[in-house]
Amino acid sequence: MAESHTGQRGAANGSRLRWRLERRAEVSWQASVLARAAAVFFALVLAGIVIRLSGMPVASLAGRALQQTLGTRYGIGQVAIVATPLVMTGLSVGLCMKMRLWNIGAEGQLLLGAWAATAIGIHAHGPAPVVLALMLLAGALAGAAWMAVPALASAWWNVSEVITTLLLNSVAVLLVNHYCIGPWRDQLVRGAAVSYRVPYELPELTGGGLHLGMLIPLLIAVLLAVSLRQTKWGYEISIIGRNRRTAEYAGMPLARHILLVMLLSGGIAGLAGAIELAAVTHRLSGWISSDYGYLGILVAGLANGSPLAMLPFGILFAVLLNAGIVLKTQGLPLNSVTAVTGVILLFAAIGEVATRYRITRKALAEDAGGSDTADPSGTSAQRVCGVLDET
């Protein structure tokens, strides 16, 4: 049997007990949840040890961070505000991930979305609901447009979308900064290069910072979850994600799917930027995105591309970010949060592999190999998985 290998040779004589590492036919969701919880836990423990070694009181810092992010109404509002763009960029990156494409450019698409929304907000005049709808639409279109070159290149020529999407991030930052320093600079704001204030705001829901835009990521998550699971489109996406060659043999329109998914992904990230601008910052600036686009990769990575799982992981990273802001006042630099998020992702990626195996201890009969064939259905399922996973 090629699927498993022996961890430890058992004792001699008759009852040979062996620890075995076996590949699972299907990963249970409990194992996935457990692996991710463990990744977060161990990353935080590691961070705690480092903080402790640098001579800071870990327990009181952690207590303060928790209290100020989740212990107050204001703190929870702030978490929701940060979670909104994180879930959106997570959905954006995750959608591409379903086809094994990497959108590293959500940061740039988000910035372009905010840029386009600002352009509309500054120049258009009309009833607030109409202008706001236009701003959001422009944001989504701008995000998709920013994705157009990488999408076309990937669909037609198979040019690495990792690089093309990422390079455009730097261009987007320069473009937004140019507008904030130049044409749109509000001279009345001293000391910071920000644009004029956009007079149209997304309405608040209940006070405490909760705004209407927060419903949009929920809506998109549900829409994506349903269409990925229930429609022909979603089915074809999942096949392409598992094995492109199979999909091609089956006659699926590969280029069209790649194009659509990437443009959609860019649109979602762009929409995130427009929401951020219309509901939270109201002014364009070079720092409108607190690395939301890059953190979206973390969210999507931990959620493994599943739209509904973006919600808890988006909230998790929002808590981490806000805890970082709280701890900054205690002398812990924000960069430590960046490093910790990286460690979480690393551990999660390793944990993801661990969930694919299980450790069993079996007494092997003398006719070795007998127990291996005990579950023929499982074995064939493993074969199928093996075939589908190879790309």
Added chain:
Amino acid sequence: MESLAFAVAGSAIAAGAAIAIVALGELLAEKTGVLNLGLEGTMLMGAVSAFIVVNEFVPNAFAGLTAAVLAGALMGAVFAMSVVVFKANQPLCGLAMNFVGAGLSGLIGAPYAAQPTAARFQPIRIPVLGHLPLIGDAFFNQTLLVYFAYLVLPAFIYWLLHRTRHGLSIQAAGEDPAAADAAGIHVDRLRFLYATVGGALAGVGGAYLTLALTPAWTEGVTAGRGWIALALVIFAGWRPFGAVAGALIFGAVTSVGFIGQLRDWPVPSAYLSMLPYLGTLGLMFVPFLLRSRVRRRLKTEPSALGVPYSREEAGG
């Protein structure tokens, strides 16, 4: 006009060197089948380690370089541990290393921001050639790392890959790991080794920034160079001298923008600053604009790039 051209050439060579080194290291790793998206973070760790050692402990550029090699190799080894030993998803782990590198370098480098480097690599003028009119300064009066980046390293890697048995093993590990394994090549050992070497060279690229090019430490001093190096490997079709040529083109585009800013060209400086990124984006398309026969010959992406290898799954 002539002096402008040679000024561009000189600064192009200097600017491209960092990327050439990083790209060549990544090329080796990719030849064994490992794709490391974490170069940017690894470069940052190299850059900050070199700077701290030079400014805090030993004011000698080579001490800084050694520190950068170690820091880069450590980052590479952590990455290799995740993707070669644990077989975790390569793009995800690479991205994770970027976060780790960006965060950690910002953290330990914070006290040193905006300080000048205490010791830097000085230009070495090559005898005779360095005194040639016009081209002498541009080509033969550069720092040691520049000669390393454009001559020593690519030649060595070319020789290693195409003239040695070991190089064949490297390519086999990246092309068909199962067959390589069957032939007695230790696929994972090679992959671990060269992912670590790639990390070390990314560290050198970072050190070049803080010890020669910039020369100072600021957060995010790499400004996307790690990513550009990744792009150059693809542009080069996994050929050492192709990567060097790409680095020179990148350097030239960067310097044109830089000189444009100095001379007040009537273009907003933001657009000039976009040139390196847009230029690199353009380079990505070059292989596809060539005629298909040439393209097939040039495009030699390792077949198993980014695919973890484990015996049990390959057996099927």
